């Protein structure tokens with residue numbers, strides 16, 4: 001049975017980010033196996049995010065904007081991002097860049113195969129890949145299967161966040177390449193929370209992405225109709241060519257994702273709750289988590305000492321998700337008020353869960369009160385178990401003590 005210091009299950013954003021951070025740390029000589037069922041050689045998604053600090057992936061930023069267009073029914077403002085940049089990285093560039101960076105390391109091995117099972121153990125965990133067992137001192141698992149937590153999800157707010165994006169080309173100059181459009185709610189809400197992003201690359205080329213929070217299934221036809229309607233009715237674009245497309249679905253839930261799946265196995269990425277449930281943004285959170293995991297390994301000899309999510313934000317996310325599920329169309333006035341009444345830095349810090357209490361209170365006070373307050377009050381009077389931290393997921397100290405012999 002082949003043994004590694006580390007096995008990373010899944011080479012998407014979280015798996016590759018972790019491998020990259022390990023390769024830049026004192027652990028760079030450890031043996032690492034990275035396994036994925038896909039070759040990761042196509043552009044299956046793009047990551048957009050705001051940042052006020054450079055990331056290790058500056059060199060592959062495909063486009064960067066220092067202005068955002070914020071639009072709604074009665075709102076159309078071009079916002080200067082000041083210290084922030086809204087950036088976009090294409091999945092294919094990220095996969096290729098990290099693989100190329102890691103190619104210099106003979107101790108880091110890529111394997112294409114299906115992870116069938118991960119079994120925890122006292123000194124090592126076992127990963128079954130295409131029927132063959134591999135062991136590792138630490139296993140990082142980014143393979144998220146909602147079916148594995150179906151029973152727990154039934155007790156939570158659980159919506160799905162659907163994405164469908166078309167990169168289109170037009171003959172006429174339509175787009176303003178100086179400003180990306182964030183959360184354009186000018187689309188029929190149909191009792192859900194629905195909006196568009198427009199990431200313009202030139203006056204005639206842009207990625208237009210439809211995003212829906214929904215408890216229901218969403219058909220490809222419904223996606224395409226919504227995209228066509230938005231392009232024609234809102235942007236006035238009826239003549240266009242689709243040059244690329246992407247789609248996907250991720251969880252939007254207040255489920256308290258477990259970080260520690262036993263003594264030797266840790267979750268990362270979506271499976272670790274790194275997707276901010278009320279926005280779907282995850283990329284920067286994943287990079288920060290990778291850095292924290294590596295810092296914990298280096299300092300403690302185990303990976304589990306990463307910052308816990310702040311409970312107040314989890315509770316606010318739960319309130320918002322409940323509003324989305326019950327009154328999905330109410331998110332449009334809430335987000336419109338958010339952008340109309342707050343400076344962009346305050347909004348970004350709040351959504352990044354870095355705002356001070358004072359900033360958060362000012363921001364919450366700017367939102368239309370009735371839906372938010374009523375739902376918050378209902379949740380206070382009927383407390384839900386899922387917004388309480390689960391000891392298994394958060395308490396690292398006892399495990400730390402049990403793992404005192406961990407050697408990385």
Ligand SMILES: Cc1cc2nc3c(=O)[nH]c(=O)nc-3n(C[C@H](O)[C@H](O)[C@H](O)COP(=O)(O)OP(=O)(O)OC[C@H]3O[C@@H](n4cnc5c(N)ncnc54)[C@H](O)[C@@H]3O)c2cc1C
Pocket residue numbers: 009010011012013014015035036037038040044045046047048049113114115116142143144163246247248249250268269270271275280281282283284286
């Ligand atoms: C279309 C789309 C657009 C998005 N846009 C943004 C954005 O603009 N900004 C942002 O911050 N976030 C965005 N997200 C959310 C989030 O950043 C991504 O979903 C991100 O890729 C999550 O990283 P991950 O590593 O957890 O999952 P993934 O990147 O999905 O990686 C999981 C990997 O596991 C592999 N795998 C699955 N099952 C197995 C198995 N049994 N055996 C072996 N391998 C397996 C998969 O092939 C995959 O490579 C988007 C998501 C989607 C779907």
